[in-house]
Amino acid sequence: xxxxxxxxxxxxxPPEVCNDWVTKEYVDHAPTWCxxxxxxxxxxxxxxxxxxxxxxYFKLLTKIGFKEIEVGFPAASETEYTFLRALxxxxxxxxxxxxxxxxxxxxxxxxxxxxxxxxxxxAIVHLYNSTSFxxxxxxxxxxxxxILQIAVDGAKLLKTLAEQTDxxxxxxxxxxxxxxxEPEYALEVCNAVxxxxxxxxxxxxxxxxxxxxxxxxxxxxxxxxxxxxxxxxYRENVIVSLHPHNDRGCGVADSELGLLAGAERIEGTLFGxxxxxxxxxxxxxxxxxxxxxxDPKLDFSDLPxxxxxxxxxxxxxxxxxxxxxxxxxxxxxxxxxxxxxxxGMKYREEHECPFWEVPYxxxxxxxxxxxxxxxxxxxxxxxxxxxxxxxxxxxxGYNLPKKMREHFGYTIxxxxxxxxxxxxxxxxxxxxxxxxxxxxxPLNLHDYHFVRSGDQFKVVLTMEFNGKIQxxxxxxxxxxxxVSNALRKLTGCxxxxxxxxxxxxxxxxxxxxVSYVGIDPGNGTTVWGAGVHEDIIAxxxxxxxxxxxxxxxx
Ligand SMILES: CC(=O)SCCNC(=O)CCNC(=O)[C@H](O)C(C)(C)COP(=O)(O)OP(=O)(O)OC[C@H]1O[C@@H](n2cnc3c(N)ncnc32)[C@H](O)[C@@H]1OP(=O)(O)O
Ligand SMILES: CC(C)C(=O)C(=O)O
Ligand SMILES: [Mg+2]
Numbered sequence: 001x002x003x004x005x006x007x008x009x010x011x012x013x014p015p016e017v018c019n020d021w022v023t024k025e026y027v028d029h030a031p032t033w034c035x036x037x038x039x040x041x042x043x044x045x046x047x048x049x050x051x052x053x054x055x056x057y058f059k060l061l062t063k064i065g066f067k068e069i070e071v072g073f074p075a076a077s078e079t080e081y082t083f084l085r086a087l088x089x090x091x092x093x094x095x096x097x098x099x100x101x102x103x104x105x106x107x108x109x110x111x112x113x114x115x116x117x118x119x120x121x122x123a124i125v126h127l128y129n130s131t132s133f134x135x136x137x138x139x140x141x142x143x144x145x146x147i148l149q150i151a152v153d154g155a156k157l158l159k160t161l162a163e164q165t166d167x168x169x170x171x172x173x174x175x176x177x178x179x180x181x182e183p184e185y186a187l188e189v190c191n192a193v194x195x196x197x198x199x200x201x202x203x204x205x206x207x208x209x210x211x212x213x214x215x216x217x218x219x220x221x222x223x224x225x226x227x228x229x230x231x232x233x234y235r236e237n238v239i240v241s242l243h244p245h246n247d248r249g250c251g252v253a254d255s256e257l258g259l260l261a262g263a264e265r266i267e268g269t270l271f272g273x274x275x276x277x278x279x280x281x282x283x284x285x286x287x288x289x290x291x292x293x294x295d296p297k298l299d300f301s302d303l304p305x306x307x308x309x310x311x312x313x314x315x316x317x318x319x320x321x322x323x324x325x326x327x328x329x330x331x332x333x334x335x336x337x338x339x340x341x342x343x344g345m346k347y348r349e350e351h352e353c354p355f356w357e358v359p360y361x362x363x364x365x366x367x368x369x370x371x372x373x374x375x376x377x378x379x380x381x382x383x384x385x386x387x388x389x390x391x392x393x394x395x396x397g398y399n400l401p402k403k404m405r406e407h408f409g410y411t412i413x414x415x416x417x418x419x420x421x422x423x424x425x426x427x428x429x430x431x432x433x434x435x436x437x438x439x440x441x442p443l444n445l446h447d448y449h450f451v452r453s454g455d456q457f458k459v460v461l462t463m464e465f466n467g468k469i470q471x472x473x474x475x476x477x478x479x480x481x482x483v484s485n486a487l488r489k490l491t492g493c494x495x496x497x498x499x500x501x502x503x504x505x506x507x508x509x510x511x512x513x514v515s516y517v518g519i520d521p522g523n524g525t526t527v528w529g530a531g532v533h534e535d536i537i538a539x540x541x542x543x544x545x546x547x548x549x550x551x552x553x554x
Pocket of ligand 1: 043
């Protein structure tokens with residue numbers, strides 16, 4: 001048995017009820033986004049990014065539309081330092097982008113950070129020290145007053161060095177391990193730091209409330225955020241920022257509820273890379289807004305390329321179920337999902353739909369660079385006739401009669417089940433052709449002639465049957481009826497024609513037609529055949545020949 005009694009809840013509830021956020025339904029505008037991929041993401045990689053990789057990633061982030069980017073921890077390593085210098089010296093920071101750097105509240109680290117910042121047109125200097133109960137007791141072995149003093153001293157030095165350094169600087173302070181800190185104490189520390197920074201309308205200070213380690217349910221965090229928002233000094237000149245990690249798997253929920261609770265800014269990473277279980281995934285957050293009809297102000301219209309570059313540079317892997325991006329997130333293998341998607345897509349073709357409301361597809365895959373044809377309906381033994389038929393129609397233009405779809409559906413499922421693998425569209429098409437289309441043995445059509453007299457049609461079919469070519473004549477109420485009578489006469493097969501449908505094959509070749517025939521060989525079942533030919537009459541005869549051939553073989 002696992003010893004759960006070893007654990008207890010390690011978070012603190014605000015001293016007053018803070019749940020105004022509950023009354024808000026959804027986030028109605030994009031927060032200020034800050035990517036911390038190049039710092040928090042980078043510091044958690046097995047092999048941190050090289051200078052070139054950081055540059056490549058930085059360019060990707062600016063292309064996506066990030067206006068605030070934490071580019072590193074300049075005092076951490078030569079690469080970190082040199083990267084910031086390269087950005088500044090080579091003038092690589094777009095005018096509308098602000099870089100951010102992280103520093104501990106330690107004098108030599110802060111000084112090194114400002115050395116690295118020299119000449120930066122605009123930067124956010126991000127100061128942190130841990131305020132949590134556990135770290136006060138175990139790591140720093142300091143009282144609340146002493147920890148507060150670390151923050152205040154750090155803030156003072158930031159202010160002094162910012163004044164002495166060539167550049168334009170904004171400050172950010174994080175009571176690191178906020179989620180393990182008593183909210184009233186975190187508030188006291190943040191207000192003391194704000195008293196040093198003295199934020200103004202023109203130079204607001206960012207107070208970042210990190211979920212350094214996720215310790216509570218998201219609503220507890222939202223209450224903590226709301227408490228801070230209500231009681232921070234200089235509130236109108238303070239930007240409240242969130243920095244959720246994902247230890248309990250709720251980074252996205254923390255962020256969204258935190259925004260409802262009054263925060264204005266989010267720090268996170270692409271695909272949620274970051275310490276342990278990661279930072280909050282900014283793609284998910286942005287796309288969640290998008291799916292609610294809110295402009296996320298970030299461009300994720302080509303997620304496959306973003307994901308490829310991310311994997312290359314970080315050596316991480318994007319999971320198949322990663323929201324909005326994973327290989328399988330738009331895929332439906334199961335029959336009922338496929339059926340609903342196929343019908344939903346058809347409905348969109350036939351109606352003016354102002355909004356995207358296709359079942360099982362929360363967003364249009366095309367919006368993030370995915371394809372309906374290859375990404376959505378995929379076939380295995382869990383699939384159904386709706387999806388299989390849809391796939392055949394979308395890829396190859398065959399719109400099977402409803403009952404024939406059912407038969408083909410079970411054929412495909414069974415093959416997939418026995419082969420124990422997914423069947424690709426090309427394989428499904430091949431099975432379709434082999435099973436139903438232009439079946440020419442033992443019967444093979446060589447030629448046909450019709451003569452019409454009144455309502456009656458007479459046909460002379462030239463047929464090969466078991467290797468022997470012969471003419472057979474019959475009459476009927478229509479052409480197909482006459483052909484059917486001729487085939488009965490020739491083969492002795494006594495069947496009833498139950499279904500006939502035809503349509504032009506628009507995809508691939510516009511000049512061909514396909515006909516589908518269902519016959520009952522006398523036992524209440526239906527045997528299907530299909531004929532494809534440039535001539536519609538020939539295609540209908542061949543479809544019947546195909547069905548009869550299948551009957552003869554069964
Ligand atoms: C939650 C987060 O992600 S915070 C960011 C974490 N990121 C990183 O640490 C990556 C970059 N860090 C580094 O490269 C190194 O840690 C450096 C260069 C910053 C510092 O290196 P070092 O001084 O050699 O080591 P280290 O980080 O272990 O220092 C620990 C000391 O700093 C103190 N300290 C740690 N964080 C802080 C802080 N934010 N403010 C003030 N003091 C701090 C510790 O209490 C400890 O003090 P002690 O020497 O009295 O025991
Ligand atoms: C430095 C801080 C903001 C951090 O990364 C964290 O607390 O997770
Ligand atoms: Mg972090």
